[in-house]
Amino acid sequence: MNIIVCIKQVPETTEVRINPETNTLIREGVKAIINPFDMYAIEEALRLKEKFGGKTTVITMGPPQAEAAIREAISLGIDEGILLCDRAFAGSDTWATSYTLSGAIKKIGAFDLILCGKQASDGDTAQVGPGISTHLDIPQVTYVKKIEEAKEKIMRVERLMEEGYEIIEIPLPALLTVVKEINEPRLPSLRGMMRAKSAQIITWGQKDLNLDPQQIGLCGSPTQVVKIFTPPQRTGGQILTGEITEIADQLVDLLKSEAH
Amino acid sequence: MDYLFNDEQKMVKELAHKIAEEKIRPVAAIYDQTQDYPWEIIKVIADAGLFGLFIPEDYGGMSVGVLNLCIATEEMSRACGGIAVCYAASALGTFPIVLFGNEEQKKKYLPDLASGKKVAAFAVTEPEAGSDASAIKTTAKKEGEHYVLNGLKHFITNGGDAETYVVIAMTDKNKGARGASAFIVEKGMPGFTFGKKEDKFGIRASSTSELIFTDCKVPKENLLSREGMGFIVTMKTFDMSRPGVAAQAVGIAQGALELAVKYAKERHQFGKAISSFQGIQWMIADMATEVEASRALVYAAARMVDAGIKDVGKESAMAKMYASDTAMKVTVDALQIFGGYGYMKDYPIEKYVRDAKITQIYEGTNQIQRNIIALEIIKELAK
Numbered sequence: 001m002n003i004i005v006c007i008k009q010v011p012e013t014t015e016v017r018i019n020p021e022t023n024t025l026i027r028e029g030v031k032a033i034i035n036p037f038d039m040y041a042i043e044e045a046l047r048l049k050e051k052f053g054g055k056t057t058v059i060t061m062g063p064p065q066a067e068a069a070i071r072e073a074i075s076l077g078i079d080e081g082i083l084l085c086d087r088a089f090a091g092s093d094t095w096a097t098s099y100t101l102s103g104a105i106k107k108i109g110a111f112d113l114i115l116c117g118k119q120a121s122d123g124d125t126a127q128v129g130p131g132i133s134t135h136l137d138i139p140q141v142t143y144v145k146k147i148e149e150a151k152e153k154i155m156r157v158e159r160l161m162e163e164g165y166e167i168i169e170i171p172l173p174a175l176l177t178v179v180k181e182i183n184e185p186r187l188p189s190l191r192g193m194m195r196a197k198s199a200q201i202i203t204w205g206q207k208d209l210n211l212d213p214q215q216i217g218l219c220g221s222p223t224q225v226v227k228i229f230t231p232p233q234r235t236g237g238q239i240l241t242g243e244i245t246e247i248a249d250q251l252v253d254l255l256k257s258e259a260h
Numbered sequence: 261m262d263y264l265f266n267d268e269q270k271m272v273k274e275l276a277h278k279i280a281e282e283k284i285r286p287v288a289a290i291y292d293q294t295q296d297y298p299w300e301i302i303k304v305i306a307d308a309g310l311f312g313l314f315i316p317e318d319y320g321g322m323s324v325g326v327l328n329l330c331i332a333t334e335e336m337s338r339a340c341g342g343i344a345v346c347y348a349a350s351a352l353g354t355f356p357i358v359l360f361g362n363e364e365q366k367k368k369y370l371p372d373l374a375s376g377k378k379v380a381a382f383a384v385t386e387p388e389a390g391s392d393a394s395a396i397k398t399t400a401k402k403e404g405e406h407y408v409l410n411g412l413k414h415f416i417t418n419g420g421d422a423e424t425y426v427v428i429a430m431t432d433k434n435k436g437a438r439g440a441s442a443f444i445v446e447k448g449m450p451g452f453t454f455g456k457k458e459d460k461f462g463i464r465a466s467s468t469s470e471l472i473f474t475d476c477k478v479p480k481e482n483l484l485s486r487e488g489m490g491f492i493v494t495m496k497t498f499d500m501s502r503p504g505v506a507a508q509a510v511g512i513a514q515g516a517l518e519l520a521v522k523y524a525k526e527r528h529q530f531g532k533a534i535s536s537f538q539g540i541q542w543m544i545a546d547m548a549t550e551v552e553a554s555r556a557l558v559y560a561a562a563r564m565v566d567a568g569i570k571d572v573g574k575e576s577a578m579a580k581m582y583a584s585d586t587a588m589k590v591t592v593d594a595l596q597i598f599g600g601y602g603y604m605k606d607y608p609i610e611k612y613v614r615d616a617k618i619t620q621i622y623e624g625t626n627q628i629q630r631n632i633i634a635l636e637i638i639k640e641l642a643k
Contacts, residue, residue, distance in 0.1 A: 148426055185361065190309040193271045 001054040001112045003045040005078065006101055006132065007038040009062050010122040018228060025122070034069045040178045043185040045115050046077045047148065054112070059104055061089055061097060067201050068160040069259025075188035075196035082108075082222070086205035090220050091218030094123075100216055101211040105136060113155075114175040118143055126177070133175035142167050145181040155214025261552055263559055265331075271415060272328045274336035275308055284410050288340035291465035292611055296344045297421045297458075298465050300440060305336075306346055306376020314351065314458075315358060319370035326500060330507035330558055337511025338423035338518070341615030342465030346379065349417035349466065350624070352501045353380025356426040356442055359500065369424055369444060381422035382501075383413040383471055384494055386399055391628050393428075394437045400429035405480055407431075407443060409473040412455070417622070419469030420454040423447045426497075427471070428490045440490025444482040451476030462614030475485040495573070502576040502623055503562040509580075509587035509619040510558055513551045516587075516612040521542070521593035522607075540597060547590045554583035574636035581629035584619035591616040 019026050030253040035040070046055045060066050061084040072080030084104055092100060105114065114133070119126035126142070131201040133140035146158040146164060152172075159166040160179050188196075206216065214220055238254075240247045262265075283304050291298050305311060313328045315321025327464040329351055343381045352635040354373045356381075357365060372378040385570030398411025409429050413419075425445045432439035445452055446552065484493055521544055524535035534540050561579040591612040595602040602609045620626045 187282065187304065187308055188275060189307060190271060190275055190313075192309075194268070194274060197267060197271075 001048055001052040001111060003048060003054065003056050003115060004105055004108065004111050005038070005041050005045045005056065005058045005073070005115045006114065006116045006128070007058050007060045007069055007073060007131045008035045008117075008122075009033070009060060009066040010035045010119045010120055016122060018230075024228075032068065034072055035117055035120045035122075037119060037121065037178070037180065039117070039185040040180055040182050041115040041117050042073055042076055042078060044147065044178055044259035045113075047183065047188070048113070048147070049077075052150065057082065057108065057111075059084065059101060059108075061092070061104075062099055070201050071196040071199065072188070074199050075192040076186060077189070077192055078079045079206070080202070080226070082198065082202045084133065084205075084209070085203050088206040088213070088217050091221060092216065094125050094127035094131055094222035095222055096216050096218075097218040099135050099220065100134035100209070100211060101128070103211045104204060105132065107204070107209060108144045112172050114138075115162065116175065116177045117177075118177045118179050129177035131177060137173070138173050138175055139170045140175040140177075141170055141178045144178045147176075147182075165209060253259045261556065263556075268324050269328060269331055272310070272313065272324070272331050272467070273335060276310065276332040277338075279308060279310075280336045280339035284336060284339040284343050286549060287344065289608065289611070291340070291342060292532040293464075295459070295467075297419075297462045297467050298346060301343050302346060302376065302379065310347070311350065311376035311379075312374030315370055316366075317372040319366050320374035320504075321370065322374075322551060325562075326503055327559060327562040327566050328564045330503050333504050334507040334511035334514070334555075334558075337508045337615075338515035340465060340614070341508060341512045341515075341619075344511060345371060345420060345463050345466045345618075346421075348501075348504045348508055349381060350376075350379040350422065351504055352497065353382040353418065353426055354425060355497045355500045356382065356484055357424075357444065359496055360442065360446075360489070360493050365444060365483065365484070367496050378423035379418055379421060380424040381416055381418035382427070382616065383416045383419070383427045385415045386412060387414055389570065391625055393491070394440075396428060396430055396440060398427070398429040399433070400431050400441060400478070402431070402480065406477045407447070407474040407480060407483065409451070409478055411473050413471040413473075414455075414469055415458065415622075416471055417466055417468055419467060419471055420457060421467050425471065426484065426493075427473075428494055428635060431487045434577070435488065437491045438488050439603055440494075441483040441487045442490045442493040443478050444635060445473075445478055446474070446486060461617060462611070463618050464594050464614075476631075490542040498623055499573050499576050500565055500582040503558055503565060505619060505623045506554070506558040506561070506576075506583035509583040509616065510551060510555045511546075512612055512616045512619065513554065513583075513587040513590040515593040516594035516609060516616075517544070517551055517610070519609055520597040524597055534597070541584040543593050544622055547593055550586045552588045552640065554579075558583055569638055571636075574633050577624070577629040577632040577636075580619075580623065581626045581633070584616070584626060588613075598599060 009032050012033045013068050017026045056078045057080045058078050059082045116129035140158055141159055143160040144157045145160040149156040156169045240250050297424055310332050312321035313324050314326050317323040323424045333348045357369050373380050400407040400409050425444050427445045428440055430439050431441040453472045455472050458468040500620045523531050524540050527534045558579045561575040595609050601607050
């Protein structure tokens, strides 16, 4: 089973501070790590490989230092890493990112499964995984908490819902995004770390992928960040007291008079 | 202090640190209480590939030496001296096979020990033979294709949980020390059973048990080296392993120091953090300096071992003695910084005092270490 895992390098802290003047993330002094949700995708890929054999590949799009994320994935046991790095990719939103990643996956060619974390801990959009499957026109299941059964051409998975879960069968190749309930990620091994240190990281840019320049980077991104701000804290509120029927009446009156 | 580690050593440190913080620290207090053998952590260490550091690559190891073993042991001991000693004691049981095993023995036993699939133990101590190892009573009598072992070993770290044991027994009682021999004994061999599991003061995550040999038949191929080499095997093994025990002591001391400094910054009395008081600051300065001095001595001894220098008995005894005496002193001072809270089991520091104590006792008491050091120096100066 050949598996591709899409990962993202993110700042370690969950409390990223924002420069109030430029409205950009303050990255100085913050360690870069693999997006925690992607660690579960990597782990699941390694487990599937241990069971079925095949090859595991990670892809990430990012600046040159994102290579560290690929090396970390290799230290965990991933076979190969590809870095998509080009000035032309800078400023990509989820559309442009998923388009670019899907372009790289097309270049890789044959695969059985694509795994992504459910979302990145910095942007929290959960759109890139589904975006890739749409660009590649393959089926997808999001929020997978368990792979119940995997066969050559079909997979049965459990999809986490707010209450309970769905059981879904999908034909392969397909894309899954995974939640943290799916497994417990392993630590690296010493051999893995040694291999990661000397591993050749493949780097592809725009001319390797031959993408539509109108769909990549900032100009290929329909999302424009106009302003980032901290919404004012809600204040006040009102607590209604009395018998339940009285409260209901008061509430109805308030909704009629106060709500717009 | 920068010890100028190479890339491998940096990786071992990083990896062992990760294991210590993410896997060991959260469960250290639980194992201390239950005294269960920490198999889940052993598996993590095994998967990380740390069991085979000093084992030659031809037998599934990494061939990266004793300094790396020390680095790994130290890092893990920062979080729990008990769990770390399960790891270090397996190395102790493996060294005799690395040093004295023949090709068949190495091929048969080392790969599983390198992968951590099995753990090892080294069995010298008996109720009547502690520091005086020449008083060993366990016998091994050759009968045809086997040696038949009879006797009792006690205080054996990893006893009962290890699969592979190196056992010292007398093949010729009349020859005294020269009548001892070393055997590889597997768990499950007929006549080999386990007795009392000790209830210990510290390092409670590790198992310490009696080994009972009742007409235990060990194939003659399992004799290490030759008959009569038992004491040489023991001494050479300890020369190799003592830097590891010393590293355990450094790790326990370092862990206690870190906790004490963190606490001193958080604890407020007389309106300020107690870390702002000179009395505490001087304690911290002394503790940190002594830990660093121990570490430097341990790494230097380990580097001598790795460089293949033949006689490292004195240096490895110095490292073990100094680091363990320091660990005892530093952990007691760390508890003092915690004050009354430190005496309570709700805080992690009292465990460090209990874990530190054994490092002054096992693998040769510190009095025996002083004998080794003094005799060696007197011998050197007589030349």
